[in-house]
Amino acid sequence: MILNHPFFFPMNLSNLAKFILGFTLAIALTLGGAVAASLYLVARLTALPPKPEFDSPEASTTTAVSTTPTPEATPEPEPTPEPEPTPDPGLYQARVTWPEGLLLRDNPSYDAGSLGGIAFNETVTVLENAENGAWQRVRSESSNQEGWVVGGNLEEISTP
Template identity: 40%
Template sequence: MTNPMILSGIAKFFIGLILGITILLAGGGAVAYYFFTKLSANPAKPIFAEEQPAQPVKSPDSAKKPAQSTQKPKPSPSPSPTPSESPETEELPPGAYEARVTWPEGLSLRDSPSLDANRIGGVAYNQDIIILQESDDKKWQKVRLAEGEQEGWVKAGNVERVE
């Protein structure tokens, strides 16, 4: 006959073994879930040098001008433009219009209308641009940055017209 003490010891061993494996699996699953959520988050979008607006180059003479700014400026003989005049609307070529980027990650600015074209810069989300023309297949748009003279091609459908 078997001793009840032996059966009790065997039962305790198997229950302990099952509980130990369960605790190890639950802990491993929790650690895996933690690392998976940390690694699956998108990193912040880097800003490259060609995406930043060009800064005007200061000449040695312009470095001296802030020291002279205590003097009163001379009045200019030409009248200043009134606020109702918009110089940007005069510069737009026929068929061009103002738009704003709607793609959350921003757009790549390319030198020709192709995914294989060289990337010459970028356009940030919600940045104002000027649509100059569309490609023949209507999949690309030639744009000019509103704050500068840089032009390039972006994928169509990622901007909205600004009135």
């Protein structure tokens, strides 16, 4: 009968064991290689760069000693520094109520460039409110930067 031909039933118990063992080894080697390659790449990509080495200032500055005295110039009086202009006192003090903080922009527009950020609970001085109330011009107390923030995210601080 044709179904008893070795082509249809080529495996006996020994051949079946060899097939299962070979298949298992192939899977194990493939997984082991993938794990080893990923560990190698992770180690290479997370390694810190070498610490920079700078020339020490003592080693690079060598001066020749002169034996002839040099006449000292009379010191000129220092000019008195001009007093810094006092910043605009603004409308009122407020604090940021938006939990993620606010983006400080150079114009009252969502398309405007970013100047920095103002953290949650940070104190700012409100300098101007836009006509429609959607934007407020503020000055950050910590960085002294001025810019525009989206309105409605500040809470006025009551002054005693």
